[in-house]
Amino acid sequence: MESTMKGIRGDNAPCVLDLDDAATVGGGVGDTYGEDCATEEQLVTPWTVSVASGYNLLRDPRYNKGLAFNERERETHYLRGLLPPAIVSQELQERKIMHNIRQYQLPLQKYMAMMDLQEGNERLFYKLLIDNVEELLPVVYTPTVGEACQKYGSIFSRPQGLYISLKEKGKILEVLKNWPERSIQVIVVTDGERILGLGDLGCQEYADFLHEFMTAVKQNYGEKVLIQFEDFANHNAFELLAKYGTTHLVFNDDIQAGTGIAELIALEISRQTKAPIEECRKKIWLVDSKGLIVSSRKETLQHFKKPWAHEHEPVGNLLDAVKTIKPTVLIGTSGKGQTFTQEVVEAISSFNERPVIFALSNPTSQSECTAEQAYTWSKGRAVFASGSPFDPVEYDGKIYVPGQANNAYIFPGFGLGVVMSGAIRVHDDMLLAASEALAQQVTQENFDKGLTYPPFSNIRKISAHIAANVAAKAYELGLASRRPRPKDLVKYAESCMYSPLYRNYR
Helix, strand or coil, rough: CCCEEEEEECCCCCCCCCHHHHHHCCCCCCCCCCHHHCCCCCCCCHCCCCCCCHHHHHHHCCCCCCHCCCCCHHHCCCCCCCCCCCCHHHHHHHHHHHHHHHCCCHHHHHHHHHHHHHHHCHHHHHHHHHCCHHHHCCCCHHHHHHHHHHHHHHHHHCCEEEECCHHHHEEEEEEEEHCCCEEEEEEEEEECCCHHHHCCCHHHHHHHHHHHHHHHHHHHHHCCCCCEEEEEHHHHHHHHHHHCCCCCCCCHHHHCCCCCHHHHHHHHHHHCCCCEEEEEEEECCEEEECEEHHHHHHHCCCHHHHHHCCCCCCCCCCHHHHHHHCCCCCEEECCCCCCCCHHHHHHHHHHCCCCCEEEECCCHEEEEEECCHHHHCCCCCCCCEEEHHHHHHHHEEECCCCCCHHHHHCCHHHHHHHHHHHCCCCCCCHHHHHHHHHHCCCCCHHHHHCCCCHHHHHHHHHHHHHHHHHHHHHHCCCCCCCCCCCCCCHHHHHCCCCCCCCCCCC
């Protein structure tokens, strides 16, 4: 099991304080640059902060600026002779590294170069990612991260994150204390069992082990640490969410926006039409490996499928189900590639002027169909989005730009909204609030191009609006503990975001 923790620097950690921003140092998500030197409970004045210098400073990725250290900083922090004499701005560093990364032919090589940069210069890494997000997201995320997971044993150079194996059973709290950060706000934890549909890359069954972890996390980091369950297989994921949803601040974007897509759609239909949720569920049909989920199969179904077992004669495959049900929207989340065949796409296109086809399974090899297939088989009429990125497609003299229905649109902004509101629990309405905020960011110009999602180049702005909407819902539901409520939640969210710009050291 691996948990990746992002937090605020503790008081015992060496750091370099930017005195130009000293007035903002105080800690917590409310401070623009406070994330490096203080905890939420503790104000740190500039003269009490221990300062890294010399060789150690150059090898601390959080504070290293490489050739961007100016003459005064090199003198003050004992860097003379440890760097070449040239002084290079962060912008020029960025251009040079992007040029180098573009020379690599293989995505995995680009991924490894980015990971090396993160280990050497954290702010430059994030500056590159923010300024070139559409180009680099497929490198550090889907689909390249799938190959990185499969070849992790070969490409491993330095640990990134905390690894908790069965060898640590009974000692998990001690392991958590080995992590250098003391104030943690968000933890992403995975057992690796269903990463990107690649299969089980992690442990076996471990209820007691997980319970020890959840207990230790709360004991070590407090009630308000947000835990994201990532890539747990369904048979564990639903049980974990049900078990800890009432005692911990937890969510699982894979099932709460995976199989849970159906429940959230039904919930939104219910809210808009005032119809009972049971009636709204009947508007949505599910298909699994055994065919259409119908009431006659109820006894053998997993519990999370049972609400979707509607009255209908058995239908054995997806093509027959599409022909029978005549859906307007086709959403694939099975993790099995090429299930949206030409016959399936042609069938849904035969009774829809603009069939909506979302092939959401990852990685690319597991996508239900490609963008080119969807547009070609639907004769250019499909509204298409996918979990993995696809290049624009030319069909019949027109360029179609496929959307990427990636959870990266949602969970960073969602997590920020939870943290900045001090939410004590995650409610389904908060997930709906995140979805609504994302939908509001799609412009008419995007729709005209066939996009169902806004351009990822605007992800920081998108995330700020999602965070604000999630926080607003937390306040509305009485789940927010951070008082008083900020007057402008969007601006507050923006002020809480990480800045990748170098800071001036003195």
